[in-house]
Amino acid sequence: MSGIDAVRKIVETEGQARRIVDEAKVRAQQILSQSSQEAEMLRQEALSSAQKQREEILRMAKEKAEAEARQSDVETEQLLKNYRKLAEARRDDAVSKALELVLSG
């Protein structure tokens, strides 16, 4: 092997080595880029899931409150009914006592 051949072989080998290193850099860049995408995807998935849970929490709270409000309406109706019954039963007594107060008070 001549000296020139030897130098050529070394130059070729160094070129090959540079390609190996450059390819690794490209691959490394891809890995980092993929990881950024994956990270963003993870964030989006987590937020989207949390958003759905938020809507569910709000929906349930609203439903529960509306059920409690309906119950309050039922209790109020019952109370009003009782007051009307009491008024019917005690009206004359109330009128008579009030009249007595006005006349004698």
Next chain:
Amino acid sequence: MNRVSELLDKLHNRILSDAKLKADETIREAQAKADQTIAEARQRAQREADELLAKAKLEAEAVRRNILSSKVRANRLRILDEKNRIVQEVLGAVEEKLSNIAKSSRFGETAQRFVAEAVKAVDSDQPVVRLGFKGSSKQNLDNVSKVLPKGSKLVFEEDPVDGLGGVVASDAEGRVTFNNSFRSRLERLDSQLLRLIASTIFGE
């Protein structure tokens, strides 16, 4: 010659081996950085999701409170309105009875007492007493003059005093007046009447 070739092979292998080592190291570093990025992103995403959910729970409680408090307030108002309606109805019946008192057996005694109270309140030697009740006549008010001091002036009104009937006394100059009409008595006794009616009907 073989020796040179052998050295060249070794150098070739060494250069490639170093390059592969460097490439492996580059990829390992990138992978480690990627793993860290993903782990950090996962933690951050979890934190953001937790914050969003914590906020949602507070929001939900506020929504619940808002719906319930509006309803409770509205229902309290309905109850108050109904109680007020009932009390006003009783007061209406009382007014009706008062305006028709001339038909009752207590009329003479009541009119006398009202006049006596009014005259006493005015405390004048020459009081002027005006009285007027629905459906009353001068005849059934004759007894009233018995409780008046000498020098009094008695005026029978054609219409009921203050709409419901009653007595108004004043001194001769009209400086001191005592209104003893049913309307005035109802106003003076307003809070007592409301309490009495509410306690009688609602037991409060």
